[in-house]
Amino acid sequence: MRPAALLCAALALAAPVPTTSGAAVAQTMQFLGPPAAPPPAGPFAAPPGLSRPAFQVPGGAPGPGPGAAPANREPHAVLPQAPAGKAALGVFARFGSEGGAIARGVVWRVFADQPESTGAFPLVAESAEASPVFFLNPGGYIIHVSYGFASAAQRVQMGPVSRRQAFDLPAGALRLSADVDDKPIPAQKLTFDIFEGSFLQGRTSSQPYYRGASAGEVVLLPEGTYHVVSTYGDANAVVRADVTVAPGKLTDATVHHRAAQIMLKLVKVAGGEAQADAQWTVITPGGDTIKESIGAFPTFVLSEGDYTAIARKDGKNFSREIKVEAGKNQEIEVLAK
CATH class of the missing domain: 2.60.40.10 (Immunoglobulins)
Incomplete structure (x- = not known):
């Protein structure tokens, strides 16, 4: 976990929030955020389909916004004189x-x-x-x-x-990241979907509360328990974890993946040149298709386990059994014979 950069002069750490597949820590915030996205069209709910705002942490520690009250003091102790009739x-x-x-x-x-x-x-x-x-x-x-x-x-x-x-507004914030074999996963290879409720307790919404959050993005949420689905790559490297958002705190949560990146190539001889226009299918031992692609160097992120890589070229099929181990990226050759 990495500490967040906050406005508070002193940061008070809350107790770590346990999850099944990750770790989280909450820190007090007196919080942050650039100008907000456009507000809802009505007083009670956003119109269907309106994207909800999420806030990125600025590069430096933000100063108080316009109209902000001094620390530890509620605003409007004295109100200005109103115009006549108001x-x-x-x-x-x-x-x-x-x-x-x-x-x-x-x-x-x-x-x-x-x-x-x-x-x-x-x-x-x-x-x-x-x-x-x-x-x-x-x-x-x-x-x-x-x-x-x-x-x-x-x-x-x-x-x-x-x-x-x-x-x-009992609200807090959630910032997500992920690693594999204790090494951070690049943000561009990750996406997070956030659901209301607890997956572990069997009480989670069927539709994402916020879809496609990026690694490092700070999402402002009502307090409560949320179920996070972390996807590494675009195949089957998916991990689920529950996190708790506390009011007035920024929770940093890291999801731990067990997966690796695999690059395939079809060759006529070991160490030979990759054959172009090969059609690829990766399946599980049970025959379930995980990923399909066309090209000389298809690259997939797969959860650890056993798979079969099948290449089709000029009407012929060539295959090889492969084993994926967490954090061990591989280049795998399939012989065209």
Whole structure:
């Protein structure tokens, strides 16, 4: 595990989170993130098919976002004077009722609490500041706040008196990586799908909560248990692990693969030139097809185990039994005879 670069002056390590196929550690965050992606179109949920935002850790330690409160102090102790006929609403989000204020990466939207004839709630105001102040006419509103995948919506009734309102977002962050034989796997060869729930306890969603996360990407999530599916390459090197996201903490999780990269070539003699346009199939001892390809040097990432590599050239089949061992990349020749 590698420590995360965070804004906190002192990092408090949480207890490691056990998984079956990886390791995780959580660290306190007072968190991070560039300007957020566009917020949902309504106060309660994102439209179907809208890609959810994920945040990359900037190259350097980020400073407080616009409107951020000083450390250990909640914002809006004093509110500005509102224009005539309006009242000021100062809002801020925090990592749960006992957590600190979220310093950046928050998106706010203010809707009227009565829908139009179309059923949509009219958008009154929006802001990407951490703790904005809205000047509102007396009446009812729905305040929606989002922080990555975590969000909350609350009705607020505004009268002539200005007020402040805290929103509890028990959210944390997850950063994933993977290795094989204790060696990091290049990020471009990895993808991660994140599901809600626990695979070990048989309670996991059927659809990914977030699909195609990259190694090193920081994904902001509501607190809870998530099931991570790590895919190395594009064949059968897949590992599953459960991780827990705690509010206000960045959890680094490393998944351990047992796989290797195999390059095949069809040759007429040992050490000879690879034959072009060969058709390749890799199967298990039980006859299940793992991967197919065409070319002189097909390369696959396979989970450790026994396989048969079959090459078809000029109407003839040539095969060789192969054994894949974790972390041992191989170049394997199949003789065309």
